[in-house]
Amino acid sequence: LETVHILDEYRHAIANELARITGLDSQFCFNLVENKFPKDASTGDFSIAVPRMKLPGVPAEIAKDLESKFTVNSTFASVKAAGVFLKFYVSSNYFRDRLLPRVLSQGEKYGHNSVGFGKVSIVEFSSPNIAKPFHVGHLRSTIVGNFIDNIQQANGWTTVTINYLGDWGKQYGLLAVGFNKYGDEAKLAADPIRHLFEVYVKINADATADATVHDEARAYFSKMEDGDKAALGLWRKFVDLSIVKYREIYGRVNVGFDIYSGESQYSATSPATKLVGAKMRELGLLKEDQGAQVIDLNEHKLGVAIIEKRDGGLMYLSRDVAAAIARQKEFKFDNMIYVVGSQQDFHFKQLFKILEMMGVPWAEKCQHVNFGMIKSKDGNMSTRKGTVVFLEDILDNVQESMLDVMKRNEAKYAQIQNPTHVADVIGITAVMVQDMSARRNKDYEFNWDRMLAFEGDTGPYLQYAHTRLCSIERKADFEVPATVDVSQLTEPVALTLLDVIAMYPDIVREVGSSLEPCTIVSYAFRLSHAVSNCIEALYVMNQPQEIASARLALYKAARITLGNALRSLGVIPLERM
Ligand code: ARG
Incomplete structure (x- = not known):
């Protein structure tokens, strides 16, 4: 390439x-x-x-x-x-002559490079917790993580994407106790995520009123840890059914995972964790503290990390240490990225420090890509105490609102072949673009109206620019010839568009190291504005052939570039809307 x-x-x-x-x-x-x-x-x-x-x-x-x-x-x-x-x-003439043929021949590969050739990158993202709602933090992780996967691939990396589910710990013992009391097999099969959550809420209420429920949960979980077949069977069903449902929802946002993994793989009795425990002991890292095994990180201002509780149970952190080591063993990764909100900054600092203390040579290849919070005025997006929102609800909501917006333009709406699908894609584009418009670590406010508008720097606007370009190609009654005379493009708006198209490969490479989606988003807006300025001034129809060809080539190159930018964001570019 x-x-x-x-x-x-x-x-x-x-x-x-x-x-x-x-x-x-x-x-x-x-x-x-x-x-x-x-x-x-x-x-x-x-x-x-x-x-x-x-x-x-x-x-x-x-x-x-x-x-x-x-x-x-x-x-x-x-x-x-x-x-x-x-x-x-x-x-600017310097590169213009060479640009269009290159973009047209490279198509979906235009902008890609081979910086990461031969290297493996693990991207862990989304990672929701079974039985708890998929909150907006998981939504951001999904959007940003998927973007990082795409951009790494565009930079030549081989990626392995992992969804590391929260599926282990005493709360899953509690869930099982709850299911035995309130569970309904049919509901579980129909909508596992919602039903498990219902059960979870009920049993949590019970546990608040009656502490013995906690003892039951603890007992159940310790059966799970000990490998009890029946206990594990029920839990396994929760996990498997949830994954089926997750796959369906992720499909809707155009996201897929190479691997569904989970904390359960690193239970106290798993070989991976035992090995890690032995290694820590051998290195003399563990100290006893009130019956628990801890690593003192005070000298690094990272407090004291509990590795093993007094009852022998492990912690979230301990499982992460084991998971990292297992992944290095399996994939020999050159880079591992955890896409998790800033609330867990401290956790990842502890994790990376412990890996470093364990002397693994690849500790520095682990990276926490964090992000800020999504805030909401109306409370609609909140999950704790307030309205519970599942990813599916968010998507349905956005789709519905988008349909309403589209229906306002009756004439246009009548022409759309599959309005619900189009509304779904534009709605999701709106959410994604809003999410990736500012630097990752900034908090932002979820704003339904602004996000869904067709004007301004929104997802719908980007889709609109793309469909306009597609429509020009459809309406032209000729193909772009093998050679075009670029000197026919003399107007400043055309030259600006060429310049912006030319920058794309550099943008991809820059973002390959910054991992900031907003750089691609602002690029896509810049490109779309340049496109819009051109479309208003430079027609293809009824022009001398040489000029028409050069302009059509320019529009096609713009469509390819915008499409590539959108795809790298995880957005499906629409041809009509
Ligand atoms: N399940 C966790 C949560 O919802 C996120 C997991 C992040 N990944 C990790 N390797 N710790 O908070």
């Missing part, structure tokens, strides 16, 4: 010329050029802070001197000294 990073080409062109003039190392100069596209590609510029070149003399004078010596070439139209800065203005 031939990937050309326009950004690198510019940086190299600047660096080589500066190295030639000054005798400095060209790699050193390369690193001085900002690794970022100018905000506005058409008038933008790259700049260098001259003092950073560490040349003897007065920086402002050096800047002037370099300006006069810099040879303007096909890459740069001009160079200007501005105080202690040198500014480089790009000449």
Whole structure:
């Protein structure tokens, strides 16, 4: 796959010329050029802070001197000294000629690169808890995690996606006790997630009133830990049925997992955890503290981590240590990403520190990709105490609201073939785009109206831009010819669109390391705005053939690029809406 990073080409062109003039190392100069596209590609510029070149003399004078010596070439139209800065203005014709054929031939691969070639990345995300509602934190993890999986693949990584279910611990003993009392097999089969939650709520209420219920739960869970067939059978049924239902719901948001795993794999008696326990003991990491086995992390300001409780039970943290070690053994990963909300920052700091103390050489390959909370004014999104919302409810809600919005345009609505499906996809796009519009670690407010609007920077707007491009291709009565004459594209709006299309590979690569979906989202908006400016001004129909071909090629390249950006976000690009 031939990937050309326009950004690198510019940086190299600047660096080589500066190295030639000054005798400095060209790699050193390369690193001085900002690794970022100018905000506005058409008038933008790259700049260098001259003092950073560490040349003897007065920086402002050096800047002037370099300006006069810099040879303007096909890459740069001009160079200007501005105080202690040198500014480089790009000449856009440089890459335009080569761009369209590349995008059209690469199609869905346009923008991809092979940075991660031959390397394995584990992406663990979503990870809801059985019998408890799938809360908005899990929704964010699902959206962001799926995005990370896509973007890693676009950067050439081989990924393994894991859904690490919360399915172990005393609360599952409680659930079983509750099921024996309140459970209904038919309801369980029909909608396991909701029914288990119902049961869970009831038995929790019982337990609050009567502490002996807790003892029963503890006894049940210890039978599970001991491998009791009957106890495990019931629990297994909960898990299996829940997974069937999860798969269905994830399918609706276009998300799939390579592996459904869970905390239960790392029970106190599992070989994986026993091995880890032995290793910790051997290294002298464990200390006794009031009957429990702990690791003292105070020296790292991470408190005291309980590994094994007094009754021999393990902790969430202990299971994570065992899971990490088992995954390294199985997949030899080069990178493992946990997509979990910021509330668990401390947990992951403890986890990574313990791995480091255990001397595993891959500890630094583990990364916690965190995110902020979703807030809501109306309480609709809350799950604790307030209205319980399951992922399915959120999706149904969004679909319904989207249908309402669509129905307002009666003429258009009548033309849509499968309105409920379209509403589902646009609604989900709305949620995803809203979720990924700001930097991950920011909290944001779930705003139904803003999110579902067709105007402004929303998911529906991006889908709309994509469908407009598809419609232009459908309506054109000819195919894009094998060679197009790009010089037919002379209008500033067309040149800007070309420039924005050209940036995509660099954006993908940048995001491959920042793992910030908002960079792709803002790129998609920038692209869509450029598309919209073009569509309003440059027609394909009734134009001289040469011009029509060049414009159609441009629109097709834009459609491919926007489609790729949307797919990397996990969004299915619509052809009609
Ligand atoms: N099930 C957990 C929860 O809902 C999230 C699991 C995160 N992953 C992990 N490896 N600890 O809070």
